[in-house]
Amino acid sequence: MSAPDRGRWLAPLLVCHECGLAQVQGALAGPGLVLCRRCGAVLRRIAPGSVRRAVHLNLAALVLFAIANLHPFLAFGFEGRGQTVVLASGVARLWREGMPLLATIVLAASLLFPLAKMLATLWALGPFLLRSRLPGQARALRLADALRAWAMLDVFLLAVIVAWVKLVDLAAVEPGIGLWTFLGALILATAADATLDHHDLWHRLGPQATLARLDPGAGRLVGCPACGQAAAVPNGRSEGRCRRCGSRLHPPRRQAIARAWALLVAAVAFYFPANLLPVMTVTSLGRGEPSTILGGVALLVEHRMYPVAAVVFTASVLVPLFKFLALGLLLVTTQRRVGWRRRERAVLYRLVEFVGRWSMVDVFVVALLVALVDMGALATIEAGMGITAFASTVILTMLASASFDPRLIWDRT
Ligand SMILES: [Zn+2]
Ligand SMILES: [Zn+2]
Structure with a gap:
């Protein structure tokens, strides 16, 4: 040879x-x-050296994330009254308001999943630094990988910026230690992920x-x-x-197409109430006004907050529509075994997977506003049913693209 x-x-x-x-x-x-x-x-x-680096970065991120959850995140002052919130305040208030589903989604995506991902990564990688092995390392690594799309610290941070800009006109908003440490945790956890050589890691297992x-x-x-x-x-x-x-x-299975279709149709069905029902109601000095997603964007434009209006419009309106069309196209072409532009369709699939989670930004914005503006008769923001419908749309499209098997694009059998 x-x-x-x-x-x-x-x-x-x-x-x-x-x-x-x-x-x-x-x-x-x-x-x-x-x-x-x-x-x-x-x-x-x-x-x-990526394993060693990932352990150190995740450890530091974990410490910062713990501090972020224990310290005030934002402070909000209005008409002489002040209020501070910790990360979980929005969740607690949504729960009290009778929106347990939305509260659970926000709690999972902004707190439980990121925390579980950091712990699972440390469980999987840590022993290599000590030249030992732990039971369940492979399972922990699988869990950390599976949680990657659902741990949404980055999306949550964008939501903090949007909520901040929305409130700046109304009142004084001050960042707390919680916000800065949260930012640090996000940067470190992202850096750990972006530089990890998964192949090397699995090869060791x-x-x-x-x-x-x-x-x-x-x-x-x-x-x-x-x-x-x-x-x-x-x-x-x-x-x-x-x-x-x-x-x-298993080899690519054509049955997966039917499941992806079902999830996509359900997502489109939720998109209508998501846009027609109010996502939140702002009550200030006794006067309340419910607003929809598009109404919120229009209000931002009215206040000349163009960049934030563009972010919200893109994440909440354009991205869901793009996902519907792109997934529909991928499903129809694979169902009909079309050989047309395979490579471009593969790129389209990657794009859908990448942008999917960013639509959650408006859901987090509402959770944050609801937590921050809770001052009885003076000013309150309450979440509306529209935002639960919208969160359902986002999650269903994420599940639809996750259940689509991209190997079918290339399958000729
Ligand atoms: Zn395997
Ligand atoms: Zn390939």
Whole structure:
């Protein structure tokens, strides 16, 4: 066997999580990205020392996040009266107002999921620094990865900025220690995520398959959706299990299209009440006025707050519409097995996955305003049913795009 052949035989076998193409990783030049040859998805981020760095960054983020939750986040002064809120105040008030579903969504996305993600990452990575192993490391890493889209510290921070600008006309708003430490936690956790070499991490938990290790006659080659391991699903069986992380493995299934359609249709159905019902009611000195999403944008334009109006309009109106159209297009074209512009459709799918969560910004804005402006007869903001409907739309579209299997774009069978 010649040297290049031998290298190919022993190099890690990567299976693209987006298009399903199995490919041997070429010789590495140094830090950088390994992209899929066919669809351009990132297969690997090579970053030496990333595990150690991720542990340190996540530890620091965890400490800052704990401080952020215990200290005042924002202080709000109106007509001589002041009020401070901690992160969880909005949740508590939404709950008291009889909106448990919305309270739970905000609590999960802004507090529980980010916290669980940091703890799971530390559980999975920490032992490597101490050269030991803990039970459940693979499961913890899978959990941390699964929570990535749902831990919305970044979206929450954008909501803080929007809420702040909305209130600035009305009253004095002061940032507290909670807000600054929250910002720090967000930056550190994002940096940890952005530089982590997942492939290296999984490889430490169980070696990546190579052509030399795989039996070519064992069945259809499938990539693990969670850890990226290449494994064979035996011929005649519809699914297998990943030996490294325990995830279910299966070739692309056309049945998934029906589920994605159902979720998308439900999301569109919620979009109507989300836009027609008031999202909040501002009552000041006895006079109350309910406002819808578009009404809120119009009010921002009236007050010449153009950048914030643009942010809210994009996140709450344009992004949901874009997601409906893009997912609809992806579903119709895969259902009809159209070979048209596969690579562009793969990029479209990536875009839908990326922007999906940012629509939650208006939901967090309402939660923050409700918590901040709670001064009885002087001024109150109450959440309306429209915002629950809107949160449902956002979550359903996120679930729809998560249940769409992008490998179907490339599947010719
Ligand atoms: Zn690919
Ligand atoms: Zn796996």
